[in-house]
Amino acid sequence: MVVECLTGKKVLMKGNYAIAQAAVLAGCECYFGYPITPQSEIGEYLSGKMQELGRAYVSAESELAAINMVIGACSTGAKAMTSSSSCAVSLMQEGISYACTDELPVVLVSVMRGGPGLGNIYPSQGDYYQSTKGGGNGDYRTIVLAPSTVQECADLTYKAFYLAHKYKNPTILLADGLLGQMMEPVEFKPYPYSEIENSDWALSGAKGREPRIIRSYGPLAEDRCEFLEKLFEKYKAIEENETLWEENDTDDADVVLVSFGSTSRNVNTAAKLLRAKGLKVGTFRPITLFPFPSKRLAELAKRVKMFVSVEVNMGQMIDDVKLAVNGLVPVELVHKGVGAPPDPEDIAAQVEGLL
Amino acid sequence: MTTQVFKIADSFKKNVKYTFCPGCDHGVAVRLVAEVIDELGIRENAIVAAAIGCSVTIYDFLNIDALESPHGRAMAVATGIKRAKPDKFVFTYQGDGDFASIGWAESMHAGLRGEKISSICINNTTFGMTGGQLGPTTMMGQVTTTSPTGRNPEYYGYPIKMAEHMALCDGVAYSARVSLDSVPNIRKAKQAIKKAFEVQLQGLGLGFVEILAGCPTNWRMSPAQAHDRVRDEMMQTFKPGVYKDVTADIK
Amino acid sequence: MEKDFIIAGFGGQGVLLAGEVLANAFMIDDKKVTWYPSYGAEMRGGTVNCTVVMSDDEVSAVQKSKADYIIVLNQASFDKFTSWVRKGGSIIVNSSLANVKKTRDDINYVFVPITQMAQEKLENIKMSNILALGILSKVSGLFSLEILEKALNNVIPAHRKNLIPKNIEALKLGYEYDLFNL
Numbered sequence: 067m068v069v070e071c072l073t074g075k076k077v078l079m080k081g082n083y084a085i086a087q088a089a090v091l092a093g094c095e096c097y098f099g100y101p102i103t104p105q106s107e108i109g110e111y112l113s114g115k116m117q118e119l120g121r122a123y124v125s126a127e128s129e130l131a132a133i134n135m136v137i138g139a140c141s142t143g144a145k146a147m148t149s150s151s152s153c154a155v156s157l158m159q160e161g162i163s164y165a166c167t168d169e170l171p172v173v174l175v176s177v178m179r180g181g182p183g184l185g186n187i188y189p190s191q192g193d194y195y196q197s198t199k200g201g202g203n204g205d206y207r208t209i210v211l212a213p214s215t216v217q218e219c220a221d222l223t224y225k226a227f228y229l230a231h232k233y234k235n236p237t238i239l240l241a242d243g244l245l246g247q248m249m250e251p252v253e254f255k256p257y258p259y260s261e262i263e264n265s266d267w268a269l270s271g272a273k274g275r276e277p278r279i280i281r282s283y284g285p286l287a288e289d290r291c292e293f294l295e296k297l298f299e300k301y302k303a304i305e306e307n308e309t310l311w312e313e314n315d316t317d318d319a320d321v322v323l324v325s326f327g328s329t330s331r332n333v334n335t336a337a338k339l340l341r342a343k344g345l346k347v348g349t350f351r352p353i354t355l356f357p358f359p360s361k362r363l364a365e366l367a368k369r370v371k372m373f374v375s376v377e378v379n380m381g382q383m384i385d386d387v388k389l390a391v392n393g394l395v396p397v398e399l400v401h402k403g404v405g406a407p408p409d410p411e412d413i414a415a416q417v418e419g420l421l
Numbered sequence: 422m423t424t425q426v427f428k429i430a431d432s433f434k435k436n437v438k439y440t441f442c443p444g445c446d447h448g449v450a451v452r453l454v455a456e457v458i459d460e461l462g463i464r465e466n467a468i469v470a471a472a473i474g475c476s477v478t479i480y481d482f483l484n485i486d487a488l489e490s491p492h493g494r495a496m497a498v499a500t501g502i503k504r505a506k507p508d509k510f511v512f513t514y515q516g517d518g519d520f521a522s523i524g525w526a527e528s529m530h531a532g533l534r535g536e537k538i539s540s541i542c543i544n545n546t547t548f549g550m551t552g553g554q555l556g557p558t559t560m561m562g563q564v565t566t567t568s569p570t571g572r573n574p575e576y577y578g579y580p581i582k583m584a585e586h587m588a589l590c591d592g593v594a595y596s597a598r599v600s601l602d603s604v605p606n607i608r609k610a611k612q613a614i615k616k617a618f619e620v621q622l623q624g625l626g627l628g629f630v631e632i633l634a635g636c637p638t639n640w641r642m643s644p645a646q647a648h649d650r651v652r653d654e655m656m657q658t659f660k661p662g663v664y665k666d667v668t669a670d671i672k
Numbered sequence: 673m674e675k676d677f678i679i680a681g682f683g684g685q686g687v688l689l690a691g692e693v694l695a696n697a698f699m700i701d702d703k704k705v706t707w708y709p710s711y712g713a714e715m716r717g718g719t720v721n722c723t724v725v726m727s728d729d730e731v732s733a734v735q736k737s738k739a740d741y742i743i744v745l746n747q748a749s750f751d752k753f754t755s756w757v758r759k760g761g762s763i764i765v766n767s768s769l770a771n772v773k774k775t776r777d778d779i780n781y782v783f784v785p786i787t788q789m790a791q792e793k794l795e796n797i798k799m800s801n802i803l804a805l806g807i808l809s810k811v812s813g814l815f816s817l818e819i820l821e822k823a824l825n826n827v828i829p830a831h832r833k834n835l836i837p838k839n840i841e842a843l844k845l846g847y848e849y850d851l852f853n854l
Contacts, residue, residue, distance in 0.1 A: 076699055078695055078696050078707070098507050122505060127526050127527065133492070134490065135504070138500060138503075139502065140495065140501075140505075141488040141501075141502060142468075142502055146505060155849065161494075197505035244735075249707035251699045251705065269468050270509070271468060271485040274466035274485050277480075277484055277485050277486050279486075279487045279488075279489070281471070281480065282488070283477065330732045331730075331732045332732050335733065356539045369437060406708075406734070406735035410732055
């Protein structure tokens with residue numbers, strides 16, 4: 067497999083490989099990781115490719131070490147990433163909290179599998195909370211991008227690097243075992259974003275300037291309050307500038323099916339099946355899970371009669387949908403605990419049962 | 422005519438408030454590190470991965486770029502810095518709890534990978550910042566706030582010999598244990614720090630120095646008594662010496 | 673139009689690779705397509721299968737419980753997947769490793785001694801998977817041998833290109849097998 071932009075040419079590829087190849091094309095200079103199914107192909111691909119390109123690849127001794135290696139690399143302004151899955155992303159939560167408060171452009175690819183605990187290796191969306199709410203300590207947010215196709219796995223990997231560096235904020239590409247393992251045609255266009263200047267903050271040695279300290283410890287309460295206010299102003303700016311979603315047939319919809327990631331594929335077909343039966347059904351897919359497209363959902367809530375959150379977990383994103391809808395209309399759940407998303411026919415039948 | 426007999430290193434920040442406890446040997450260790458950085462002329466190219474514990478304030482004293490690592494992860498953080506910017510001089514400054522307890526996996530694996538970084542680790546046989554609890558280097562019989570009847574092996578196991586262990590890692594180029602109990606030993610300590618820095622600059626592998634240091638506050642001793650304990654007790658269990666030096670073979 | 677394909681067999685029979693070649697063929701033909709493997713914790717042995725979905729529109733579900741065409745390369749897969757064939761669909765059975773037995777009358781059975789042919793005609797049973805794709809091309813009429821040849825070029829890595837002629841031979845052997853001579 068070569069790493070080159072193949073504009074206009076499609077390659078059939080697993081989501082994991084598409085992510086890895088996009089990372090290389092996005093200019094990722096360092097990869098640090100530890101194997102875990104169902105995302106091991108990312109590290110496997112990069113182990114050879116990074117060496118070939120003279121970039122850094124380290125087989126870390128643990129996910130704990132991996133995320134901290136990324137923190138170290140990012141402190142120099144480098145584009146660096148790690149990838150992992152569910153129970154192992156749990157191990158990284160401390161590092162993510164530190165990276166948020168250190169304001170470092172960490173990129174984490176999280177390919178969800180079944181949980182909690184060791185769970186299993188099948189696809190899942192059970193880490194919506196883990197990604198969007200975080201398991202680390204303190205007040206922080208991470209940008210979360212959720213692809214639903216292999217093409218988006220590549221495109222949103224580009225975007226993850228861009229946003230992480232633009233906002234100096236950890237950014238998570240949240241895929242799942244289905245997207246990681248499935249193949250689909252993908253086209254690699256050139257990295258479409260501008261490079262972000264980092265010479266005003268990155269550690270490079272205190273040559274001709276005062277030393278820089280990147281730290282999360284702030285001994286004074288007043289300083290900490292001020293820091294947190296600024297941090298949350300940044301999150302607000304991210305929400306204003308970067309919220310992304312896709313919606314279909316919502317103009318006249320009575321019912322809107324909300325889903326993210328691979329589940330949206332099946333939900334789109336379910337909506338078509340329901341439309342064919344004369345039911346006014348639309349779909350809504352948040353692409354950024356943080357920032358969550360709450361404002362748009364709130365607008366829709368003024369005329370839609372019901373929202374249905376469709377998820378492969380026990381119901382997590384539904385919380386954010388409910389917060390956005392704020393009690394205006396009912397928000398129902400159609401879900402499956404783990405595995406590939408429910409068949410479109412199943413989803414359609416369950417939605418029909420709710421009407 | 423005047424002769425200069427002492428100069429504060431350029432790598433030591435001017436007019437900083439001294440925040441270590443009175444009689445703490447961290448102050449001496451940081452000074453030695455600053456002097457070695459000056460002597461090697463690497464101040465403007467250096468980045469330190471600070472750790473958690475009393476050692477964390479290194480960035481308040483050193484006039485160099487710094488990144489504060491999560492507890493135990495300084496060696497992983499330093500690995501990331503070095504791999505991203507191989508031309509920078511990268512070192513960690515840690516305590517024994519950070520290096521050998523919560524961060525032992527990171528420390529050993531950095532050594533096994535032969536990361537071109539250096540690590541300075543203070544051994545004062547206790548968790549200092551949190552008030553003197555039993556740590557990985559607490560000596561047999563030693564009373565701490567979490568070993569009220571003294572360290573006994575049935576209950577608490579045994580102390581770790583960091584310098585010996587690091588010497589066993591194939592990627593480590595230099596591993597030594599030094600002591601700050603006396604002026605001659607302080608001079609030796611500085612030489613060891615210099616050596617641990619030089620092996621990185623020469624691209625030979627990881628350089629490690631374990632520094633035996635007094636913690637008068639948590640030991641409930643005067644500074645002089647603390648140095649007596651370092652000499653009479655610690656140095657018996659933790660023998661100073663060079664445990665590995667790949668440059669010795671080259672000579 | 674959407675058509676669903678499942679290829680199943682033992683681990684080591686090249687099931688996933690055959691699926692990848694098939695999916696590449698549809699991609700080359702400008703169709704929307706997905707490939708999705710069954711994957712378990714075991715690295716070797718056991719049964720393995722993959723699902724290929726070809727569609728004119730974006731593919732939604734990538735894992736299916738029914739398919740229009742199913743290739744089964746061993747008995748265990750035959751047992752498991754017979755009920756998965758859609759009414760009017762086809763199942764291509766490797767009769768070298770599965771009993772010739774019809775349990776449904778609403779599907780089309782295609783029994784071919786795939787392993788035996790690969791051994792006798794190609795002197796390589798590892799060609800069974802590609803030979804089966806030749807049969808599928810004929811049975812489904814949904815993709816040509818020429819496109820399969822191009823797909824092989826996509827899938828076989830550069831340092832193995834010497835294997836392509838043999839694979840093309842396997843495709844033809846499958847395609848030209850007399851399906852009515854049963």
